[in-house]
Amino acid sequence: MAAPETRPGLSRPGFTARLPLSPTESVCAMTYCVAMNLASGMLFASDSRTNAGVDHVSTFRKMQLFERPGERLLVLLSAGNLATTQSVVSLLRQRAREERESGHILNVPSLYEAACLVGETLREIAHRDGPALSQSHIEVGCSFLLGGQIKGEAPRLFNIYPQGNFIESTTDTPYFQIGEAKYGKPIIDRVIQHHTPVEDAAKCALISFDSTMKSNLSVGLPIDMLLYGRDALDGGTHKRITEHDAYFQSLHEGWGRALREAFAELPPMSWDK
């Protein structure tokens, strides 16, 4: 992986100087995740950069799958404090293994209840770890995207806030982003609609990541992508995009060139008063 110092547009003195890492940021996993619930299927994408300061960059998978083939696939993407997100995932997995009586991620009857479960588990960790962290001015918080399908329901997608409450996607708003979402939002806002084919959605998601990585070094390759076809109830199709991925390289170059050409073709501003 390229060292963050060499990423174009990011090693500039103005911007690194402008955003010194606060104690809060220095232990948080800034990241970028996007999930889309479209007519023909669902798309999930997450980067895997975890940073505790720019000189300490690691790779952690931020996409977790909970499956019962033929019955359910749940995909959980996370952004925020890595200790918190890992604890939530560990407890969700442990309680599913133990077949907890009050319900667990692999037997709750709806995705809505799965989202409740993730929210509750997040509150549990925040309650346990929050006081000690806040003494050190460290944010315990994190966000999740939870999507997938449970047999008997349509595919559903939820955006779970650091407080544990959540909202669900709609056909009007078929996508959610968490983490460092802003740089990559304009292209998604322009392209993605409920009926966008998933292949186009994947292309759009990768362009969105490319824009984000160009403007923020806390988001980096590899990117985990998962495509889930509506009603398949399988594990979906996973793809990991590394720096050697020819398609991502071609998108990176093609999109940059297309933007510069589009920019050059628009007329310059006239300053006549």
Next chain:
Amino acid sequence: MAAPETRPGLSRPGFTARLPLSPTESVCAMTYCVAMNLASGMLFASDSRTNAGVDHVSTFRKMQLFERPGERLLVLLSAGNLATTQSVVSLLRQRAREERESGHILNVPSLYEAACLVGETLREIAHRDGPALSQSHIEVGCSFLLGGQIKGEAPRLFNIYPQGNFIESTTDTPYFQIGEAKYGKPIIDRVIQHHTPVEDAAKCALISFDSTMKSNLSVGLPIDMLLYGRDALDGGTHKRITEHDAYFQSLHEGWGRALREAFAELPPMSWDK
């Protein structure tokens, strides 16, 4: 001006629900400003939206000029708490009128010292108003971009932080943004270099505003733009872009169309493993 509720991509339940206005945000002037110090001149642009909650949207000019024709032009762009930014500007103007002995914005001998003066004045207001505001959990802070030219110096540009310290632009980083900067940063990162002609810089700044306004309703028309030609030592050329501006409309439509076309021309992702 279009009501914020009708702005495309912003009235979606997911995103408005995701970002409830906190007490802090409800009294802050979110905004977007960009300034560029290029080989042939300087470009300044600021929106004029001030919001205290989405149902209370006003227009305030965020670009202030301090001029002595033939000797200096200083341009101050502001983002953040409107009470603070207005107080800073009022004091800078009052002290220039009073010809304050210890120096003022119209007689300090360098732009560096003008940036010090703005930073000091900001600290003065933060000291005066901060305690009362923090009792109500309201941010006193704001950011400034200060640029221009004083006779005997080259044009200079400074980014002044809420703490009153500041950084200066360089030929490597010839631009700064403050406020809601992220949505509009990718196109600037891709296009702007020290030798970019100012006409292209103006076009790029407007596209950057268009992307920002598409993704965030707290930034809105009109946009104030000022073009200053290197060594002119005049008041520059001002242009106010309203919703009726034909050039901005053509950029808005042309850029959206060009992005969709560029997107369509790139190959879709293949999911063969």
